[in-house]
Amino acid sequence: MKKIIVSFIAVCFFATNLFAQYQPTAENLAARKTFQDDKFGMFIHWGASSVLGHGEWVMNNRNIRVQEYSRLVQIFNPQAFDAKKWVATAKGAGMKYITFITRHHDGFSNWDTKQSDWKITNTPYGKDVLKQLADECHKQGIKLFLYYSLLDWYRSDYQYETGRTGKGTGRTQKSDWESYIRFMKAQLTELLTNYGEIGGIWFDGHWDQLDNDNDKTLKPKVNWHYEEIYQLIHKLQPKALISNNHHLQPIPGEDFQAFEKDLPGHNTTGFGGASVSELPLETCETINNSWGFNITDTSYKSKKDLIQYLVKAAGYNANFLLNIGPMPDGTIQPEFTERLGAIGDWLKINGDSIYGTRGNVIPPKDWGVVTMKGKTVFLHILQKPESPDFIFIPELKQPINGVKLFNQNKSVNFKQQPEGAFIYLKGITLDEIDTILEVELK
Numbered sequence: 001m002k003k004i005i006v007s008f009i010a011v012c013f014f015a016t017n018l019f020a021q022y023q024p025t026a027e028n029l030a031a032r033k034t035f036q037d038d039k040f041g042m043f044i045h046w047g048a049s050s051v052l053g054h055g056e057w058v059m060n061n062r063n064i065r066v067q068e069y070s071r072l073v074q075i076f077n078p079q080a081f082d083a084k085k086w087v088a089t090a091k092g093a094g095m096k097y098i099t100f101i102t103r104h105h106d107g108f109s110n111w112d113t114k115q116s117d118w119k120i121t122n123t124p125y126g127k128d129v130l131k132q133l134a135d136e137c138h139k140q141g142i143k144l145f146l147y148y149s150l151l152d153w154y155r156s157d158y159q160y161e162t163g164r165t166g167k168g169t170g171r172t173q174k175s176d177w178e179s180y181i182r183f184m185k186a187q188l189t190e191l192l193t194n195y196g197e198i199g200g201i202w203f204d205g206h207w208d209q210l211d212n213d214n215d216k217t218l219k220p221k222v223n224w225h226y227e228e229i230y231q232l233i234h235k236l237q238p239k240a241l242i243s244n245n246h247h248l249q250p251i252p253g254e255d256f257q258a259f260e261k262d263l264p265g266h267n268t269t270g271f272g273g274a275s276v277s278e279l280p281l282e283t284c285e286t287i288n289n290s291w292g293f294n295i296t297d298t299s300y301k302s303k304k305d306l307i308q309y310l311v312k313a314a315g316y317n318a319n320f321l322l323n324i325g326p327m328p329d330g331t332i333q334p335e336f337t338e339r340l341g342a343i344g345d346w347l348k349i350n351g352d353s354i355y356g357t358r359g360n361v362i363p364p365k366d367w368g369v370v371t372m373k374g375k376t377v378f379l380h381i382l383q384k385p386e387s388p389d390f391i392f393i394p395e396l397k398q399p400i401n402g403v404k405l406f407n408q409n410k411s412v413n414f415k416q417q418p419e420g421a422f423i424y425l426k427g428i429t430l431d432e433i434d435t436i437l438e439v440e441l442k
């Protein structure tokens with residue numbers, strides 16, 4: 001009897017441990033690998049807030065009360081929304097996936113949810129944009145990830161009393177956390193059931209229930225029920241990758257680590273700085289300074305800045321998720337499409353040095369970054385090296401077969417010594433964006 005009890009306890013212990021230790025399925029692991037190979041995605045911030053032309057935080061920033069803000073449901077009417085065009089724009093830019101805002105902090109649902117009336121299908125437009133986008137993504141062979149906000153400025157059941165944002169939206173009713181969690185689970189179930197294969201779920205808003213952005217402890221003022229929510233997602237679609245923009249080390253159940261406006265390990269924003277995990281990585285950035293449509297923000301990054309960011313991200317072993325905030329009518333402004341087209345043109349020629357590569361095998365240098373695929377090492381010279389005549393790579397100790405200018409049959413001189421490899425640049429005109437040298441290892 002004693003023996004039975006002991007083994008029963010052992011089994012229980014093992015089971016709970018297994019529970020705690022998330023074991024991704026084989027298909028999930030394969031999806032992570034494909035995700036890393038894909039390298040480049042399009043982030044789309046869009047919804048009822050776009051109407052106001054002041055970014056997706058407008059409800060919070062202007063303290064618009066729910067009562068008034070809800071009028072947007074009568075006004076948002078994206079007559080020119082064309083899923084086919086959006087997907088084609090992403091593909092033309094060389095992007096392999098789209099991460100679409102299904103519901104941002106203002107709580108507006110961009111699909112025909114049964115859980116709320118605050119949704120696209122109650123606008124004069126009346127159609128489910130997510131459905132159209134999902135169908136088009138599946139048709140054109142591009143993956144679809146869904147951004148989903150954990151925090152909510154609109155609903156009264158969200159525990160807004162302890163939230164850091166959304167204080168001025170006029171809510172007075174006492175929150176009801178259990179109801180809010182039920183709501184999120186029901187919505188996520190819809191998203192993962194009714195829209196075909198989903199690449200993953202991208203959570204945001206965890207930090208709303210922390211004291212400040214530098215709070216690196218995982219002690220929010222609410223219980224987000226991550227374990228249950230993550231299990232639900234992985235049960236509905238085991239391949240779907242989960243990421244959470246909580247700015248912390250990933251927690252069990254997450255499949256890739258997200259960085260916001262910073263390369264992994266960097267912290268120029270104040271919310272970077274989480275240590276870099278073993279999981280696949282992704283960093284997101286805007287073309288101007290806004291995520292959602294902002295009519296006065298004209299500080300567009302140059303084609304060079306954007307391409308170099310993509311290359312650097314690859315060098316840091318991260319994907320690059322580049323954002324657009326389409327206009328309220330559903331069109332994408334020309335400043336965005338031009339830049340996306342230019343990145344696409346660049347990738348058509350240079351994509352082999354980015355897609356399917358891994359970074360951080362050789363750490364970033366002051367002149368650029370290094371990516372690698374099989375026995376090929378790509379040196380991306382993004383700015384003039386200290387010495388104009390050569391670059392020195394101490395980590396490159398494996399015997400080299402040859403070095404040439406990428407995509408050209410022009411060989412480049414090199415010398416290997418016990419302390420590393422010298423690559424000589426004499427006679428090479430450096431490219432303004434990226435001079436790529438291809439090193440073939442023996």
Ligand code: GLC
Pocket residue numbers: 045056057204205245260284291
């Ligand atoms: C921030 C913002 C949000 C945006 C996100 C994208 O967390 O709150 O508006 O969607 O960054 O990374």
